[in-house]
Amino acid sequence: MNESSVVAVNNVTNWSGTCYVTPLLGAFLADAYLGRYWTIATFSTIYVLGMTLLTLSASVHGLKPLCTQKDACHPTELQTGFFFAGLYLIALGTGGIKPCVSSFGADQFDDSDEVEKKHKSSFFNWFYFSINIGALVASTVLVWIQTNVGWGWGFGIPAVAMAFAVVSFFSGTRLYRNQTPGGSPLTRICQVFVASFRKSGVEVPKDKCELYETVEEESAVKGSRKLDHTKQLSFFDKAAVETQSDRTKDSPDPWRLCTVTQVEELKSIIRLLPIWATGIIFSTVYSQMGTLFVLQGNTMNLKVIKSFEIPSASLSLFDTISVIFWVPVYDIIIVPFARKYTKNKNGFTQLQRIAIGLVISIVAMLVAGTLEMVRLNMVKEHNYYELKHVPMSIFWQVPQYFIIGCAEVFTFIGQLEFFYEQAPDAMRSLCSALSLTTAAFGNYLSTLLVNVVMDFSTRDGGPGWIPDNLNYGKLDCFFWLLAVLSVVNLGAYLLVAKWYTYKKALGPSNDVIP
Incomplete structure (x- = not known):
């Protein structure tokens, strides 16, 4: 165009x-x-x-x-x-x-x-x-x-x-x-919010069996299994407390009385949000492959042979190749080996798998920062400041791409499975879409960090961390910053994962086979 x-x-x-x-x-x-x-x-x-x-x-x-x-x-x-x-x-x-x-x-x-x-x-x-x-x-x-x-x-x-x-x-x-x-999930969520606040003064019975639930074997929510009561977020249990006015009606008002399953649907979504939030930093690290890794590569020797140069953006192929390599390794080798020690049929729980990926992403940022530090030392030592391509092969970037690909196999696939398994049956597509939004927020956060870092690092009139000519910059410091943020994020994730309560579905899934 x-x-x-x-x-x-x-x-x-x-x-x-x-x-x-x-x-x-x-x-x-x-x-x-x-x-x-x-x-x-x-x-x-x-x-x-x-x-x-x-x-x-x-x-x-x-x-x-x-x-x-x-x-x-x-x-x-x-x-x-x-x-x-x-x-x-x-x-x-x-x-x-x-x-x-x-x-x-x-x-x-x-x-x-x-x-x-x-x-x-x-x-x-x-x-x-x-x-x-x-x-x-x-x-x-x-x-x-x-x-x-x-x-x-x-x-x-x-x-x-x-x-x-x-x-x-x-x-x-x-x-x-x-x-x-199962009908509008947003409507069901709003009904629990409204019903619990309308009954904010009602006391929740100690015996949870007294909370309202349909007597039928199947859930009132189409396409969903009944969910067992959990103790967390007990305020929303008020929506399932059946009062005298509820009993006098032929059919309950869904904006005043909700089933335990409906309440647990909301609780499941709320419990997923902290796990979702910790995925944003990982997506920020992942997004560097399309931005700062490319800029870093542009400053290096792009020649594969004398007459051919590889575009720096093409190195993302090594991330793809890494994923293609690590998926069968994980499924065929790592899972059976881990299963012997964890006694988990999948090798690791989904939360453990995500955590391993977060650790690997920290290593990727440390490797990228170390490479940039070595490159800048070469620039300083030989006065290459105005040289467009430093005599260091771009293929030194391959390890950081390959490590991020490994992290993907653990974290992204772990998130994909986790959000599917822990989502209420009738909200699985919505929760899968929610997990995808971490990529968008990761890109937004990366843009915000770059802007904040540049505003901060150029206050004294200097070129800043990420100037047009990276030979005068401190791109390694930005990678160290992402590594530190990733460590803090990992700590937050471990706390959230320890607090997390898995949903408890009752009975087989309500699959309809045409």
């Missing part, structure tokens, strides 16, 4: 941000009304439509910008509108796919069957593995096609691939286990 760098960067970040907001919409529709199957089916079709428009925008004469000479294209309003319509249809389609696919896949395993339950833990590993296989192909083969063949083919190939994916998804329709949508 021949946009300026600033406009293009803003458009990319706006679009990326939208891709992390729309999952909240898709997750809400899945849990409340459509169910995960129809949400995936509907939104993946929208995704294919968006990819098709994008392909046409880059291929069809009249829809693609007129280029009079190299890098001089002048898109019309129609062409720009058509292009962005395709782009944002993809963002909308993503909203229904991101929060539902992993949850829908996990739904296919029966929690009441120990063998299937064990396989479900492996499913999350291999699901994340397949995502990274796709990322590897996209960042190598497709980028080469887009650069050397053309954008029409570069967009057309993934459009066709996505169409095949949709056909593949529909082909298994008769085999799927589907969760029944």
Whole structure:
């Protein structure tokens, strides 16, 4: 589209941000009304439509910008509108796919069957593995096609691939286990808040069996198992206290009286929030691969051979390769080995797995900081301040990318499984979407930290920690800062994890097999 760098960067970040907001919409529709199957089916079709428009925008004469000479294209309003319509249809389609696919896949395993339950833990590993296989192909083969063949083919190939994916998804329709949508989760949460505050003066009985619950075996919430009472956040138990006025009514007012299961749904969400918050710092560390790691790499020797230079952004491939390496190692080697000592069928609990990833992310920042310190010492020793590329190979960055990939396998996959397992049955898509928002907040926090650090470090008129010429900066100090924040975050996480109470579901899941 021949946009300026600033406009293009803003458009990319706006679009990326939208891709992390729309999952909240898709997750809400899945849990409340459509169910995960129809949400995936509907939104993946929208995704294919968006990819098709994008392909046409880059291929069809009249829809693609007129280029009079190299890098001089002048898109019309129609062409720009058509292009962005395709782009944002993809963002909308993503909203229904991101929060539902992993949850829908996990739904296919029966929690009441120990063998299937064990396989479900492996499913999350291999699901994340397949995502990274796709990322590897996209960042190598497709980028080469887009650069050397053309954008029409570069967009057309993934459009066709996505169409095949949709056909593949529909082909298994008769085999799927589907969760029944449970109605608006936001309404149920608000009802507990309102009912508990309206009964703030009511005393909760000591015998929790006296709290209100439906007499039927199944929960009043469609698609959800009953949840056993937990002692934490006892204030909300007031919503389940049955008063004399409640007993006189033919049917209880849901804004005055809620079931124990409904109260426990809210408690489960509240208990998840501190774990969710500790994921933001990890996402901040992860986001450095697309920002400061790239800037650091730009100052180093980019040559692979005499006639070929590797773009610094391409080193993120080693993160993808790391994930592809560590997933089978974790599933085939680490889990069986850990199982002997922890006696846990999954090797580690989900909270333990996340904690290990947080520790590894600290190591990644220490390695990145150490590399930058060595690079700056070389600059100082040889007076390389005005040299664009310091004679230090960019491949010295590979360890920090590889370590972050290892941390991903522990923390991101652990979070994926944890949020699925600990979410109420009828809110699993919404909680999966909630876990995705840590990535967005991690990017926002990274931007905030950079701005604060630059404001603070340039007060005396100096170049600051992250100047345009990093040879005059102190990028290593920023990596040390992230390492310190990660250590503090790990301490907070360990406290939260110790306090955490796992949900207690009663009975088998209410799967409906069409």
